[in-house]
Amino acid sequence: MSETSTALITGASAGFGRATALVLAERGWDLIITARRAEPLEQVRRATGATALPGDVADPAHRARLAAVLAERDRLDLVLNNASALGPSPLPHLADLPLGAFATVLQTNVVAPLAVLQLALPALRACDGTVIDISSDAAVMAYQGWGGYGASKAALDQLTAVFAAENPRLRIYSFDPGDMRTAMHQAAFPGEDISDRPEPETVVPALLQLIDTRPPSGRYTAAELSVAH
Ligand SMILES: NC(=O)c1ccc[n+]([C@@H]2O[C@H](COP(=O)([O-])OP(=O)(O)OC[C@H]3O[C@@H](n4cnc5c(N)ncnc54)[C@H](OP(=O)(O)O)[C@@H]3O)[C@@H](O)[C@H]2O)c1
Structure with a gap:
């Protein structure tokens, strides 16, 4: 069996x-990215040596x-369900949220992550792997305007929690x-000027804490993981 850690990263x-793909590649991980x-995916492929599959x-x-590529691996140490849809911009109040746009948000942020976990589960089980749903x-x-996206992330949180209860050998966050x-x-x-927000690279160490220390399955924030570090 291969000892190289393997991860599937969406988005x-x-x-x-x-940012996460670049750090895991530096650590020698075998990556499948989508x-x-x-073109932007190809740039990350070149920087990481990943297997890249463009698509939605x-x-x-x-x-x-993606399932066909996973079938070529004998283990999957990590699934990072990171790809996400925000919905319309500017963010509309729920009264004005087009239902078709909401359906797309739910398909991308809830249905797709579950589908990815379903297809990845055998390879995750092979090495008692880790799932991180963003x-x-x-x-x-x-928050006003965040109802569609927020509802999708709340649904993803619940799906993640139940998936963890149903798969106690895995770590599911x-x-x-x-x-x-x-x-x-x-x-x-x-x-708006968002230059005061932190770069995504600064959040990767908190994610690595989950991967490296494997605390009990559950919901974690970068802020609390950074404080605990
Ligand atoms: N940025 C924040 O302040 C913030 C805060 C809280 C949570 N988050 C969460 O953090 C995660 C990463 O967001 P980010 O801020 O890094 O966003 P980002 O910079 O816009 O990157 C999103 C990535 O996902 C890909 N993607 C989007 N829709 C996709 C789809 N349907 N299929 C496949 N790939 C898709 C994008 O590439 P393509 O467009 O080429 O597909 C891109 O690679 C998301 O889950 C987001 O909800 C972000």
Whole structure:
């Protein structure tokens, strides 16, 4: 059996997913990465030596391609469900949230992560692996405009918690990274200066704590992990 740690990272072409991919590659991990736009993903592939599959995680045909790549591996140490849809920008109040856009948010942020876990489960079980589903404070706070996205992250949190209860040998986490200076964050605050938000690279050490120390399954924030460090 291969001893090289293997991870599947969704949304690895930018922001937090890219920052995590670069650090895990430095550590010698074998990475499978995905995102919709091929060119930014290709840049991360070149920097990490990853296996890159461009496509939409909400597309079942793309997920079938991911499953085929996973089938070539004998272990999967980590699934990072990081790809996410914000919904319309500027963020509308729920009264004005187009239902089609909400459905896309739910497909991307809830249905797709579960589908990825379903297809990854045999390889995760082979090495008692780790799952990290990326959450948000919008899952637990009632911010105006964040109802669609926040509801999707709340659903993802619950799905993560039940998946953990059903798979006690694995480590299964919701991880709230806190504000980060990324394209998604800028879309949430169009036209605003977000240069005071931390770069996603600064949050990766908190995620690594989960991977390295494997605390009990549950919901963790980057802020509390950084304090505990
Ligand atoms: N930034 C924040 O302040 C903040 C705060 C709390 C939580 N989060 C969470 O942190 C995670 C990372 O967000 P980020 O801020 O790093 O966002 P980002 O910089 O916009 O990056 C998002 C990544 O996901 C990919 N992606 C988006 N939709 C996808 C889809 N349907 N299929 C495949 N890939 C997809 C994007 O590439 P393509 O567009 O090419 O697909 C990109 O690689 C998300 O789960 C987000 O909800 C962010």
